[in-house]
Amino acid sequence: MELTQEVFDMDFTTEGRLGTRCLLLSFILLIAWEAGSGQLHYSVPEETKHGTFVGRIAQDLGLELVELVPRLFRVASKSSGDLLEVNLQNGILFVNSRIDREELCGRSAECSIHLEVIVDRPLQVFHVEVEVKDINDNPPVFSIKEQRVLIYESRLPDSLFPLEGASDADVGSNSILNYKLSSSEYFALDVKTNSDDNKQIGLLLRKSLDREDAPEHNLLLIATDGGKPELTGSVQLLVTVLDVNDNAPSFERSEYEVRLLENSDRGTTVVRLNASDRDEGTNGAISYSFNSLVPPMVTDQFSLDANTGEITIQGSLDFEQVNVYKLRIDATDKGHPPMVGHCTVLVRVLDENDNVPQIAMTSLSLPVREDAQFGTVIALISVSDRDSGANGQVTCSLTPHVPFKLISTFKNYYSLVLDSALDRESTSDYELVVTARDGGSPSLWATASLLVEVADVNDNAPVFAQPEYTVFVKENNPPGCHIFTVSARDADAQENALVSYSLVERRVGERALSSYVSVHAESGKVYALQPLDHEELEMLQFQVSARDAGVPPLGSNVTLQVFVLDENDNAPALLGPWKQGAGGTVSELVPRSVGVGHVVAKVRAVDADSGYNAWLSYELLQAASVGSSPFRVGLYTGEISTTRTLDEMDTPRQGLLVLVKDHGEPTLTATATILVSLVESGQAPKASSLASVGVASQEALLVDVNVYLIIAICAVSSLLVLTLLLYTALRCTATPTKGTCISGKPTLMCSSAVGSWSYSQQRRQRCVLEKSRPKPTSWLSAPAFHLVQLGRTQVTVMI
Structure with a gap:
């Protein structure tokens, strides 16, 4: 497959400059060995074209190009499909299909594609990580097209009204957002960075409002990311000036942070909020509610008491699904018009060891020949645990007293290799049990079984019960008379144990042995081909050979001493x-x-x-x-x-x-x-x-x-x-x-x-x-x- 290196002409607009920079980034390769990891690393920008060069993987792994096809060079990725491919003619790793970093890794700061490179004869397994670099291909996006803000005309200057910010699917500097508000004499933009490194924006009142003079204000909020070139998004702000109440409820803090263990019981209290209003009577009576911008995912997990401000759990918290919830709470008084105070409750879900390790096995060399060399790779084993920290750290062990062992090849990856000699005649198969145990307290564990069959090789020759047999036969026997049956046993299996018999030819006097006796190749029955005469031949000694059908065949011989017994067939x-x-x-x-x-x-x-x-x-x-x-x-x-x-x-x-x-x-x-x-x-x-x-x-x-x-x-x-x-x-x-x-x-x-x-x-x-x-x-x-x-x-x- 040829590598595509086309350069497209673009207009020098914002979109044109962005495309030019993406094209330049697509040809940057970072090839480095991490210290102590023993893993090959490449990097490639996302959204690169099909055929983009990634690295000379065969050369970097020390493999000759002529070996790739005979040794069955192949690349496997458990979760990334066929995003990357290797040209077996030149050993170059290239982009096979579109790579979307956001689709592949979401908001994760690090994103890489793990490849397993497997070659046979002898079997080798290499681990390659291709880091997917983010490019600024996603503009900032607001969740709604228009935000409505209600402001009482009695609000004092420097009052702050929270706004919903934009989100950017990119990461790093490409996701850093800067906000700008259209020019207005009444309003300015207030931007703060909260504890989770996200920017919280608000509309700052610079000048007292007069509803009779201007009941509404239309503003444009623009969000710009930190990428090169910059991408922008905007939302319309519709400010409605309300009359009446002049004091809004206020919370002790603008942000509360709560930590909860996952799988906490339903009904558990998260926090009890307390807002105050300087007004009196109905203007000071407060009710609590979720902000309209709070998504349904949050309201499904938590409930809020409108009168007490107590937030409780009503769903099932799962750290592996969502580990942070942001609850925007409004405190509204009962004045006319009502005034609202705002705060944010940040709920952090703590991990518990509630996920059992997962084991995945890939068999490579089954059945195993009994003459296989030490270190032969039998299977590849990967383990995973959805928990984090020590709860997600998994170690593997193997059933004791078996001629196999586990070798850790990479983080959470193991190779099952042969550790000692095999003998099919002693043990024809092994049922291995791999146990994966995490580091939680108490720890959780899982097992997986693998049946390893031992394939037979022809290492046992046929064996007779004794090296020599003595047979007595009366003379004048009928031609074709069965005189004896030899039997040899072969400890091997199938063709290697299929025994055939034959005479070891020699001369008996002037005649060949085969003129006196014969042996059936399959049954081992020995027949006298002609009547024997005691007066001519008193004892006939010969050997029968037993050969198996293995490659190469093995055999052994047994000696038969046939004594011809005299009968009274001669008169004095x-x-x-x-x-x-x-x-x-x-x-x-x-x-x-x-x-x-x-x-x-x-x-x-x-x-x-x-x-x-x-x-x-x-x-x-x-x-x-x-x-x-x-x-x-x-x-x-x-x-x-x-x-x-x-x-x-x-x-x-x-x-x-x-x-x-x-x-x-x-x-x-x-x-x-x-x-x-x-x-x-x-x-x-x-x-x-x-x-x-x-x-x-x-x-x-x-x-x-x-x-x-x-x-x-x-x-x-x-x-x-x-x-x-x-x-x-x-x-x-x-x-x-x-x-x-x-x-x-x-x-x-x-x-x-x-x-x-x-x-x-x-x-x-x-x-x-x-x-x-x-x-x-x-x-x-x-x-x-x-x-x-x-x-x-x-x-x-x-x-």
Whole structure:
């Protein structure tokens, strides 16, 4: 907005000179800092044109012009509207609309416009006062166009008759009035200054009047103010000369001053007036009345007893509305014509503390981020009190024990600022109570509440209940089976607390982890994508990540240990001389002369499962020959031995069917057929040597295997002990959570506690946790130690 600097041509009349001076005054700037106030001051004459320059406010406040628009520079005035405005292009404060000092401040000696200058990023608040200078734009004005004065012809010279003076809406020297009376040989003007610095004028009789010579006198009273240029006003004085009474009532004093407290009770006596008249009889009888010039505002508040002259209160006195009343009282005698005496009663109303402070709040930064810096301005608070003096002095305080404080920025202005750190997770909002208390006795106070909400920032990562979970899953699970649910809690709110889950990808052998398991992003449910095989993968360890939706996002990980529990899905497998998975028949030659307990043959088998599922037992099914079989099989060793001495009654050829079964549910089995030929003692060595050759060839093939097997057993046993110690420690510190796991107390078992060992099943020597179950009778009867025949080597296995 461009500044207007037009100069108008004027005639050099009184009005022209006045306009020229006003124009010159409009370009005078007074910019000063009051000592100790910290407030920016400008001044501008009233009635200046739109666009008149007031001051370079941006420069004076230390602000760069390029910052005004980005920092949301704005000017606010609580009571003065848009009288002043700032050009954001050049930072100049200018007059936006007509400023009438009399309309803005009335008769107040000081008049200023208070502006609040607010800029953001960071938030700053400045206080600016623009003083409005008075110009002489109001002429003196009389309340009536014509004043009538009644004067008895018997009045002596130097008698004084009060006149109603003029008023000027301006202040200072512009409102100082001088009076001049038109030329007259009978009358002169008497001007006195009373106690309230107002001029009281009267018409002074200079020469005795003669009603018969001149019953009326027309005079002109002119009032001139002290402005430059001067402005004038006039009123016609019509003096009527009356005849008759020659002594008027008179008061002891021409002016009385009374002080009353506001809110005084109705009927309270203000003053009792006493006028006297030197006449006698009816000419000396006096009645009291309000002067005709007394406004209705006065007669509504006070009543006057016509006979006694007592003035009493009949209305409600309010210091904040009117603090001075001027009562003009006439004392009139009952002569013919009646004569009147005059006095003035000045009633000053004293202030009482009868107004409660007022609080106004302007919120600026709500809600407040929990990471807001100390000193952040939350709200602006202004207080006011209509009382005066100490009764109108207001102090503010804040509810204790809150992370905020009040800072006084200017008289009756406060800023609510952050004083300590906020934590939304501890306290999400604060209800602040501001108390304003005046300095009266007793003091009055008022409160205002402000709800300050704390806005969340993403300062809390999702947290799992424990850092690691142990999950048990049976092998051969259906694809897509739900095995566990992870759950993390985020103490933040809304998007900052919205948790999503994902796998921390890694390689499991030659395959990616995501080919085994997946996790639902929202629910945290973990699914097995394919059937798990205990024989392939006994334990799967991986991490699940939880991330919130904050900016930037925060997260944490949890470890899942998934143990794949064995199921009985592998049948026992026979070892040579039986073909793997095919069985067959093995022939053995036994001399009839062997004694009881002679080992004829041995059945060897292994089971790919673990624990009970791999615990093998052997039993001899019904022999092919008729009668009681002279052979038996070791329950857990698979050794076939004689139960009695062989005799001639025994069938020369006997077929033995050995059933090998595990202890799984359901039980899986395998069978081995052994054809035993009974030979005479003479044939035994030959047969025996043949058998020995066969056995020797078999044992020779297993010698190397047994060596490696013993080494593997030792290594696996050491690993087993270490695993048990680690697992026991983990069990003591953390309780396994619910999943698709086996309930009950785990029992420690060895995969090949009994039966034969196999080089192809070295990993079966490791111990695993398996569901506790009642042990079979055959297991309870098994020996604590057992000798296992591995070729030419016997290995002691602890059961």
